[in-house]
Amino acid sequence: MTSLFKPLYAALFCVAVLVACGKPTDGPKVETAKLENGLEIIVIPDFRADVVTHMLWYRVGSADEPKGKSGIAHFFEHLMFRGTENIPPGEFSKTVARLGGQDNAFTSYDYTAYFQRIAKDKLGKMMEMEAERMQKLIIQDEIVAIERDVILEERSSRVDGRPASLLGEQLRHRLHKGTAYEVPVIGWRAEIEKLNAVDATNFYHRYYAPDNAVLVVAGAVTLDEVLALAQTHYGDLQPSGQPRARRIAATDLTVAGFDQAEVLADARVRQPSWQRLYRLPQYSSADKRQFAAADVLAEILGGGLTGRLYQTLVVARKLAVNVGAYSDSSRLDNGEFMIYAVPAPQVEFAELARAIDDEITTMQTAEVSADSLRRAKRQLVSDLVFARDSQQSMANIFGSAAMIGLSPDDVLAWVDEIDAVTANDVRRAAQAFLKPHHSVTGHLTGEMETGGQP
Missing domain, CATH: 3.30.830.10 (Metalloenzyme, LuxS/M16 peptidase-like)
Structure with a gap:
């Protein structure tokens, strides 16, 4: 999984790169659609090579986590690479690689995304696999324990072991005090240690559903092609009927102790x-x-x-x-x-x-x-x-x-x-x-x- 530890660069990319797209008459011919179960679709045609990038974005990030369960959004990103009813543990990425593709995922404050880059004729297979893990993931105590230890080690090596990362965490905790952004995306160690299979199952059922997701496909495809495949593989998935809860941003921007470094x-x-x-x-x-x-x-x-x-x-x-x-x-x-x-x-x-x-x-x-x-x-x-x-x-x-x-x-x-x-x-x-x-x-x-x- 791609680490979440690039918020500075990712955030900068998300804002500034919008400028690179050009004016509507100059930019890519983006097309959109929506399935009856709520799954939104964005298609960006690009026929320079017979490959596609398939991405599934979920409207859930660390800022949506239940209080006291920090880190579960990123934790669950890891769990999504474990087994499903029809995909054995560890086989998701191996299957993508055998088909000549690459895959990864990332988590931010506001979303979690999964992607594969692969030949166009394998797009249907990618949808089949993503649909499988959207609602048929196997969550067991032993699997949760293994991934929890992986996350704790990641926190040790990428935050606790790096003074610059620790300082960034402390600064944002002060800057966003009283809002969801005060908590780091990876979560606090003491709370990560307590995450369990029940927490993961509740989180999964709450957020991993077609009406909380956006499918983005870029590459050598048309909207009609993508829509037909999406209907086949995602169309029967059941919506949750539970949109992301509205968050309240701070309107008073004053930072306590701003005059002390x-x-x-x-x-x-x-x-x-x-x-x-x-x-x-x-x-x-x-x-x-x-x-x-x-x-x-x-x-x-x-x-x-x-x-x-x-x-x-x-x-x-x-x-x-x-x-x-x-x-x-x-x-x-x-x-x-x-x-x-x-x-x-x-x-x-x-x-x-x-x-x-x-x-x-x-x-x-x-x-x-x-x-x-x-x-x-x-x-x-x-x-x-x-x-x-x-x-x-x-x-x-x-x-x-x-x-x-x-x-x-x-x-x-x-x-x-x-x-x-x-x-x-x-x-x-x-x-x-x-x-x-x-x-x-x-x-x-x-x-x-x-x-x-x-």
Whole structure:
């Protein structure tokens, strides 16, 4: 299973890659349908090769977990690769491989997805197998115990054993305090240890059903072909009649103790780092211009070697050896805007923070030049244009968008929003989103600090 431990990169991908799709007249000819049992279908035709990417997205992620059962969404992703009534334990991925394909899965705050990339003539077999494990999975105590130990080891190696991951977990716990996002996707160790077969069975029956899923197929197929196969293999599955419960995002974005940095000192740290997370409001289509402006703002501030932060902190003032920024609003609940930096030798965190704050103040009080604005917009598109050459990327883009309530037309039109962003929009986004009391700052260091100022 693909690890869930790339939320930073996955989130950035989900937002920014939308821009790469082009305008509706230029983008892929996406088609949609829906079965009577509620299964939604998205087809992205691409006839350059006789292969397809088959993805099944479920509207359930870690933010939907019952209280005290953290980690069960990711845990269940692992269980889905165990046996069903007609597929022996461990045979799902082996069968895909024997047929010349590849498969994997991933879990986020808001969804869980499973995919296979395989020859077109094997698409029906993939649907048959996914339909089998959607409602005929075998859940037993011994299987649960084995996978629980696997998850605990994963947490040990990828979180507990990595100071940077621990700090990120602590920062988000503070940033999203009081909401579902305060809990890490992998879950808390003490709660993972208690997960059992009853928990897994309840979770399975609640969320794994056709009316809680979206089927995405990209590749050498038409909607008619996919619809016929889907009706054959998914059409008889029973809906649950239990849509995902509505979650409430925070409207007061103030972070408790925002003026005190979260400090993690660990002897294993060889390179100190600084980061700041800002809590964003929940995405709203009525405010989509503002969120598009946030993407452009992040590009102007932290877009590679030409970004303002890099040019000022790394090139001009020699305060950092690396710096960047990103905006992530593609979530059901509150998004994040992140700025990160690696200080140069002998540079204190406080000095680095002051320099970053100066750049933020400039963005909030002065309009960016026409050249900077034009370059940022162009970069957002050009950096990700290759996504259109990847079936997997296209399936990811439209599938993840569907999970947060965006239609294919919304995805294709996002570049128009980027194009329409003005210098004044960027300034207003900096004013609205980069407020100190909406943030939490982290210091990762190998030495104990005497102070904790951001």
